[in-house]
Each structure stands twice: as structure tokens, then as C-alpha cells.
Amino acid sequence: MSSQFNFKVENLSADSQIISFRGYLDETAQLPSYESLANLKSLVFNFDGSRIINSSGIKMWVQLMSQLALLKDLKIVFQNCHPLILDQINLIEGFLPKNAEVESLYVMLFCEKCEKEFDVCKKVSDIRPGLGMAIRDLKELDCENFPECRKFITLDMHPDKTLSFLRRTKETK
Ligand SMILES: [Zn+2]
Numbered sequence: 508m509s510s511q512f513n514f515k516v517e518n519l520s521a522d523s524q525i526i527s528f529r530g531y532l533d534e535t536a537q538l539p540s541y542e543s544l545a546n547l548k549s550l551v552f553n554f555d556g557s558r559i560i561n562s563s564g565i566k567m568w569v570q571l572m573s574q575l576a577l578l579k580d581l582k583i584v585f586q587n588c589h590p591l592i593l594d595q596i597n598l599i600e601g602f603l604p605k606n607a608e609v610e611s612l613y614v615m616l617f618c619e620k621c622e623k624e625f626d627v628c629k630k631v632s633d634i635r636p637g638l639g640m641a642i643r644d645l646k647e648l649d650c651e652n653f654p655e656c657r658k659f660i661t662l663d664m665h666p667d668k669t670l671s672f673l674r675r676t677k678e679t680k
Contacts, residue, residue, distance in 0.1 A: 532564035
């Protein structure tokens, strides 16, 4: 089931890049080289295609981030973080470097009536008051009787721990 880790680079301008990850970040993964990133001012990491990570992958990632953290002119954005990526952001010092912020993440939901799991991708700015905002803001869902189901929908992740990284990062304006 594991898929080979890879990444796609999109150049927005000479000093602005989006890098989209796919697959399993483990010891066989090839990360972008520091040299290829060192002259950027804006860098987006899109984690949409990468939900799984292991300890060797984490080590490689943190090493690259520790180098990028020293680049004063660089601003990094993490997009579309799945729960396993968020766990690392929350638990591993340096996984999210000081010059980076999380822009969007997946909130896991569960409908107790339909007994179905869902995830919705939310901007961090929209859920800053609390993860429950993700339920309040739901517009449609792939479950039997939405919106009647709304009152049966609960968070399927820890409301405080999930956002604990926010306490370490500055409020974005
Ligand atoms: Zn439902």
C-alpha cells in the first residue's frame, strides 16, 4: 500500500515555489535539496498527498527544516496537513521551523447517526477560535441526511492538542 515518496515543484516566480508531496515519507524518500531552496523568499509545502511518515522520514525532514530556519528572508507555509503530519508539527521540535506557519489542515469529523468519518480541509484562520468551528461552518457532507445530521457530527480528533502548535507560532495578520 505504501507509495513511493515524491514531490512536484512549481515555480511561481524566481524566488517563490510550491512543493507538493506525495507518498510515504520514510528513509527512502528523496527530499528537495537545501541548495535548491536556499535562494527563495516564499515557499509553500503542500502535504495533501502525504499522510504517512515514519521516524527516519521525520529525522530527514527536521534536518532540512533546521537549515531552512536559518534563512532570514524565507517565509514558509504548510498547506493541507493531514492528522499524521499535524501530530509531528505538534510533537516534534523543529518539524515546523520558526519561519513557517500552518495555513490549512484537515479536521476529522464523525457523524454518529450515519457512523461515517469525514475530513474537511480548513484554513487555520477559520478555526483559530476552536476546532468546533469546522462543524459550525459545514455546508455539505457526504452523509445520509445532512444537514439534519449536523447535530450528530462530532470532532474525531483532540480539540486542544490538534491546535497546540498555535501556541508556539505568532498570530498571522
Ligand atoms: Zn450523517
